[in-house]
Amino acid sequence: MQKKIIYEIKSLYRDHFRVNGYEFGDGKKSVCIVGSTRGNEIQQLYICSQLVKAFKLLEQENRIKEGHRILIIPAVNPYSLNIKKRFWPTDNTDINRMFPGYNLGETTQRIAAGVFDVIKEYTYGMQFTSFYTPGKFTPHIRMMKAGFENTDLAKKFGMPYVVLRNTRPYDTTTLNYNWQIWETHAFSIYTTTTSQIDKESAQTAIRSILNFLSKENIVEYHGHEGYVSLVVEDTDMVPVRTKSAGIFESLVKAGDEIYRGQLLGQITDPYEGEITEQLYSPVDGMVFFAHDEPLTYADAAVYKLVAHEKV
Amino acid sequence: MIKTIASVKMPVDEILQIKKHRLIPDGKPLAGLKRISIVTGIHGDELEGQYVCFELIRRIQAQRESLTGIVDIYPAMNPLGIDSITRGIPAFDLDMNRIFPGNQDGDMMEYLANQIIDDLVGSDVCIDIHASNIYLTEIPQIRINELHKERLIPLAEKANVDFIWVHGANTVLESTLAHSLNSRNTPTLVVEMGVGMRITKSYCLQLTEGILNLMRELGIWQGETIPPRRPIVSEHPDDVCYLNASMAGVFIPHVKHWEKLKTGDLIGRIIDPLKGEILDEIRAPIDGHLFTIREYPIVDAGSLIGRLLRVDHS
Ligand SMILES: [Zn+2]
Numbered sequence: 001m002q003k004k005i006i007y008e009i010k011s012l013y014r015d016h017f018r019v020n021g022y023e024f025g026d027g028k029k030s031v032c033i034v035g036s037t038r039g040n041e042i043q044q045l046y047i048c049s050q051l052v053k054a055f056k057l058l059e060q061e062n063r064i065k066e067g068h069r070i071l072i073i074p075a076v077n078p079y080s081l082n083i084k085k086r087f088w089p090t091d092n093t094d095i096n097r098m099f100p101g102y103n104l105g106e107t108t109q110r111i112a113a114g115v116f117d118v119i120k121e122y123t124y125g126m127q128f129t130s131f132y133t134p135g136k137f138t139p140h141i142r143m144m145k146a147g148f149e150n151t152d153l154a155k156k157f158g159m160p161y162v163v164l165r166n167t168r169p170y171d172t173t174t175l176n177y178n179w180q181i182w183e184t185h186a187f188s189i190y191t192t193t194t195s196q197i198d199k200e201s202a203q204t205a206i207r208s209i210l211n212f213l214s215k216e217n218i219v220e221y222h223g224h225e226g227y228v229s230l231v232v233e234d235t236d237m238v239p240v241r242t243k244s245a246g247i248f249e250s251l252v253k254a255g256d257e258i259y260r261g262q263l264l265g266q267i268t269d270p271y272e273g274e275i276t277e278q279l280y281s282p283v284d285g286m287v288f289f290a291h292d293e294p295l296t297y298a299d300a301a302v303y304k305l306v307a308h309e310k311v
Numbered sequence: 312m313i314k315t316i317a318s319v320k321m322p323v324d325e326i327l328q329i330k331k332h333r334l335i336p337d338g339k340p341l342a343g344l345k346r347i348s349i350v351t352g353i354h355g356d357e358l359e360g361q362y363v364c365f366e367l368i369r370r371i372q373a374q375r376e377s378l379t380g381i382v383d384i385y386p387a388m389n390p391l392g393i394d395s396i397t398r399g400i401p402a403f404d405l406d407m408n409r410i411f412p413g414n415q416d417g418d419m420m421e422y423l424a425n426q427i428i429d430d431l432v433g434s435d436v437c438i439d440i441h442a443s444n445i446y447l448t449e450i451p452q453i454r455i456n457e458l459h460k461e462r463l464i465p466l467a468e469k470a471n472v473d474f475i476w477v478h479g480a481n482t483v484l485e486s487t488l489a490h491s492l493n494s495r496n497t498p499t500l501v502v503e504m505g506v507g508m509r510i511t512k513s514y515c516l517q518l519t520e521g522i523l524n525l526m527r528e529l530g531i532w533q534g535e536t537i538p539p540r541r542p543i544v545s546e547h548p549d550d551v552c553y554l555n556a557s558m559a560g561v562f563i564p565h566v567k568h569w570e571k572l573k574t575g576d577l578i579g580r581i582i583d584p585l586k587g588e589i590l591d592e593i594r595a596p597i598d599g600h601l602f603t604i605r606e607y608p609i610v611d612a613g614s615l616i617g618r619l620l621r622v623d624h625s
Contacts, residue, residue, distance in 0.1 A: 107613035169485035245320040298320035299419040
């Protein structure tokens with residue numbers, strides 16, 4: 001293992017800003033794993049730290065196949081992690097909206113450029129990332145339909161789901177999209193949580209990466225085989241939206257099997273405690289995403305469901 | 312007449328409302344009248360447009376008989392942001408100008424964005440007033456995506472701004488209000504002027520005159536207007552030179568905004584107050600007008616210090 005500084009800049013009063021990478025094996029640029037890019041992505045950081053630990057062991061036991069170089073970057077934005085701010089401290093920009101970056105541009109463009117310069121041209125790119133709405137997910141691999149996506153490859157992770165979604169204008173500046181443009185097979189990996197550590201789904205993610213790398217003949221690993229992934233289009237998910245706002249209580253959680261007509265959650269009046277709305281499942285299926293904050297707005301998609309048969 | 316164009320229930324005894332003020336000629340049917348829409352406050356920390364809205368309404372109401380069209384004024388597209396000194400949408404950390412055109416059946420934000428587009432579409436011209444951000448001060452300027460320049464430059468030239476910046480198409484900007492409206496055949500001008508969290512009265516009055524002039528050209532206003540300034544129009548990327556900080560420190564400007572600089576002129580210094588040292592001097596790399604200048608003193612390596620508009624010697 002080799003620990004190295006991927007990118008560094010000086011600050012006026014803070015310690016230097018450093019992006020660290022951990023490199024295992026040697027040979028061609030084979031696998032790059034990126035963790036937290038935002039200050040609230042703690043689970044993403046945790047998973048990478050566990051992966052670094054796992055790869056140390058794999059390396060010691062000579063279980064990394066010859067000719068493969070693996071790079072893990074647990075955090076692209078330690079400055080924001082340290083002050084509990086999601087985006088860049090001084091200008092609130094999002095590093096994951098700055099790729100491929102520009103080394104003569106603004107600060108986060110420079111960071112993105114400095115990091116991308118190192119992490120491009122890997123055969124496989126995996127990123128642990130998060131969504132802007134608060135809630136919990138069923139672990140899944142998310143792929144953008146940028147024209148290069150390979151769902152068969154994604155299934156090799158053995159995650160419960162592979163989700164395909166259409167690209168939106170602002171996606172063109174994400175790491176995932178730019179990896180794909182540079183011909184890296186890019187996968188965004190979502191586990192259950194973001195700002196809290198969830199060990200169970202972290203283990204699922206770690207196993208899935210090791211499974212994938214074992215199937216691609218990059219590491220030797222004989223673990224739990226994982227799931228037979230179901231490929232779903234984002235647009236096929238069934239949203240359950242609130243009509244009223246108030247205190248939200250969920251009776252189900254991400255990953256739960258649910259049936260048509262099942263009570264999923266309810267909203268109560270924040271002053272008088274009366275139930276103002278009950279949310280029922282319109283399908284037989286599974287809870288893919290569940291809002292997990294105690295308050296909700298109206299018109300919020302508090303659940304996303306995967307239906308077992310098409311509705 | 313004040314109307315709520317979109318509303319969403321919030322968790323605890325509050326309704327989020329986006330409102331507009333419609334001014335119409337007295338006692339005339341509305342059919343066939345031209346309509347101008349003035350939008351601001353998409354970024355909650357940009358306040359320059361607040362005074363423009365106020366002043367425009369004041370001018371129109373003082374001279375109602377001169378109004379011959381419809382004026383719709385939307386001073387607060389992101390009311391929660393304005394109230395909480397938040398650029399984006401509070402609670403989501405989401406830039407409201409990246410969610411258009413939205414979706415009628417989508418989440419709260421997508422729904423709001425969709426309602427806003429629905430209300431604005433069909434305006435003969437829309438003006439979306441921004442105020443840079445808290446870091447940079449801008450001279451009054453209109454920014455135009457090159458995709459829409461044929462239609463928008465002639466309108467922008469009537470708006471009494473100093474500078475028209477035609478920039479390249481950029482996929483990220485496809486989710487802005489202006490792009491969504493321009494691609495729905497509703498000509499929309501994006502004004503950037505002043506600085507975040509402040510009101511620069513002189514710029515606001517300058518733009519108000521420009522809006523009245525544009526209204527007069529469109530047949531919405533019959534009152535007196537002043538002839539607009541002749542803006543510099545820049546269409547080539549090479550016309551604009553970006554100045555970025557070479558290192559972190561405190562920026563101390565040495566020149567004034569919109570000053571005409573010669574190559575080598577000192578723009579400002581980056582200093583280190585701990586060591587008492589000058590870390591860097593920023594000098595003009597070309598002859599040009601300084602149309603953007605750093606307002607917020609703390610800089611990181613890469614922070615934008617200013618932008619120069621090349622002066623053509625040919
Ligand atoms: Zn703005």
